[in-house]
Amino acid sequence: MAENVWIVGIHMTKFGKHPELDTLDLGAQAARGALADAGLRMRDVGVLAAGNLMKAAAGFGQQLQKQIGQTGIPVFNVANACATGATALRVAIMAIRAGETDTGLAVGVEKLSGAGLLAGGSRVAAGDTWAPQGRFGAVAALDGRVGTETMPGVFAQIGMEYDHKYGGADFELFARISEKNHAHSTLNPLASYQKRFTLEQIMGDVMIAYPNTRPMCSANCDGGAAAVVVSESKLRTLSLEQQRRAVKISASVLTSDPWQEACQVLPDVNTLTRRAAEQAYEQAGVGPDDLDLVELHDCFATAELVHYDNLKLCPPGGAVDLFKSGATWRDGSMPVNVSGGLESKGHPVSATGIANIWEVATHLRGEAGDRQIAGARVGLAHVIGLGNACGVHILEKAAA
Amino acid sequence: MSARVPLVDYLVLAGDPHLTAHECTACGARFFDRRNACAACEGEQFRQVDVPTDGELRAFTIVSFAAPGVPVPFVAGVVDCGGTSVRANVVNTPADPEHVRVGMKLRLTTVPVGVDADGVEAVGFGFEPAS
Numbered sequence A: 001m002a003e004n005v006w007i008v009g010i011h012m013t014k015f016g017k018h019p020e021l022d023t024l025d026l027g028a029q030a031a032r033g034a035l036a037d038a039g040l041r042m043r044d045v046g047v048l049a050a051g052n053l054m055k056a057a058a059g060f061g062q063q064l065q066k067q068i069g070q071t072g073i074p075v076f077n078v079a080n081a082c083a084t085g086a087t088a089l090r091v092a093i094m095a096i097r098a099g100e101t102d103t104g105l106a107v108g109v110e111k112l113s114g115a116g117l118l119a120g121g122s123r124v125a126a127g128d129t130w131a132p133q134g135r136f137g138a139v140a141a142l143d144g145r146v147g148t149e150t151m152p153g154v155f156a157q158i159g160m161e162y163d164h165k166y167g168g169a170d171f172e173l174f175a176r177i178s179e180k181n182h183a184h185s186t187l188n189p190l191a192s193y194q195k196r197f198t199l200e201q202i203m204g205d206v207m208i209a210y211p212n213t214r215p216m217c218s219a220n221c222d223g224g225a226a227a228v229v230v231s232e233s234k235l236r237t238l239s240l241e242q243q244r245r246a247v248k249i250s251a252s253v254l255t256s257d258p259w260q261e262a263c264q265v266l267p268d269v270n271t272l273t274r275r276a277a278e279q280a281y282e283q284a285g286v287g288p289d290d291l292d293l294v295e296l297h298d299c300f301a302t303a304e305l306v307h308y309d310n311l312k313l314c315p316p317g318g319a320v321d322l323f324k325s326g327a328t329w330r331d332g333s334m335p336v337n338v339s340g341g342l343e344s345k346g347h348p349v350s351a352t353g354i355a356n357i358w359e360v361a362t363h364l365r366g367e368a369g370d371r372q373i374a375g376a377r378v379g380l381a382h383v384i385g386l387g388n389a390c391g392v393h394i395l396e397k398a399a400a
Numbered sequence B: 001m002s003a004r005v006p007l008v009d010y011l012v013l014a015g016d017p018h019l020t021a022h023e024c025t026a027c028g029a030r031f032f033d034r035r036n037a038c039a040a041c042e043g044e045q046f047r048q049v050d051v052p053t054d055g056e057l058r059a060f061t062i063v064s065f066a067a068p069g070v071p072v073p074f075v076a077g078v079v080d081c082g083g084t085s086v087r088a089n090v091v092n093t094p095a096d097p098e099h100v101r102v103g104m105k106l107r108l109t110t111v112p113v114g115v116d117a118d119g120v121e122a123v124g125f126g127f128e129p130a131s
């Protein structure tokens, strides 16, 4: 049995617009922040896992080393869509569990502000004559002619599919989920938006892809996050203060899609999330009722609803009732996205999967300030990258 | 008589227009795009099967904001055609939530895409309300 892995340092930059900072500045800020929080140096670290999508082919991890310390350690450049940050962390954890090193650093960073709508990539300039291309033998671009390839459109359908299956979800319900997350972010000084929206403002804003209006979509922004993880035996060599603030990684799971009918017609974000959650609860030896807070991948308001169900925060089909009960507000029995979530905190893609772990860890340490969930001991962080990849981590507070 | 080509190779225009799929002979999984092996069972043999032209709308969105050159608004959805899920636009109905609902019955129809320099017309497909 491999030994437990602990977070000893973790940091998240302010999310938002950082015109004066480049990707390396944000990555260095996150990495050096996490090292300072851990009380460790790059020379203590045995593996670096670096996540960035916009510069994935440029050797981001090696570039980052030149800003934070070149020590010759192995670098794993990681790209796994919106699950990139969680994947980087998972790589560092695997290296420690494999016994290759006792200390790892995972970094995720993205500069996205002003990036606009992501996807819609298959529309190319029309040629002179029709010529079938690609695996569908298409003579013209398919986006807009055979459904939609935009993220807001894909996730809108995922929410509507839940409504078709179980009923009860409509435009207003999805808008109320967004209202919750925007309300939550008013307590988070690192969030991209810290502004409360009324239900009327959300429903009356610009429609992107029904039923998701603009504030119901994740905010493209800049940001970075990083974590330093160590083996349990390494932890025991650190100071009592470091041990007291350490957060136990009770489960670390990454899944992809098992084949399902229709999973390549509309991405199936449900099956792999359910599997990841089941594996995580089993690894951690905890159940959904033990969770004090959850940060889940609300890339769109429609996505948050289905993940209540996928993460088993409610019985199958019970997501609408769970939300209507008020349970997922910060003063409810199952607080979800008290950071503001991707809709309000923001979604600098590769940073997201570590930033949600920073949020949970900060509550478990009792350091979340005005938005602290009192007495938080166990939390779950979830991300989805379309394609698909799903990361679920369960974290626990150090035993006194 | 002007020539016509389908927008995608899984659309059959001759006779009654319909879609076809590559069906794995071992497990029955269906795919619209070319496959090297079956994603469900790793089988390597496929046969062509016709997909029913009647279906039920299982999920949809009304896209109001899209990549440059894509006309909006339009309705994108997933249609359950006798157990085979099809990605398509919902056409010939107003693009608003009063006219488009999950569970509505639909049937396949063809949609003009355009004419190329040789006068060849490309024809796509969509699903329209069945009643």
Ligand SMILES: [Zn+2]
Residues within 6 Å of the ligand: B024, B025, B026, B027, B028, B029, B038, B039, B040, B041, B042, B043
């Ligand atoms: Zn098969």
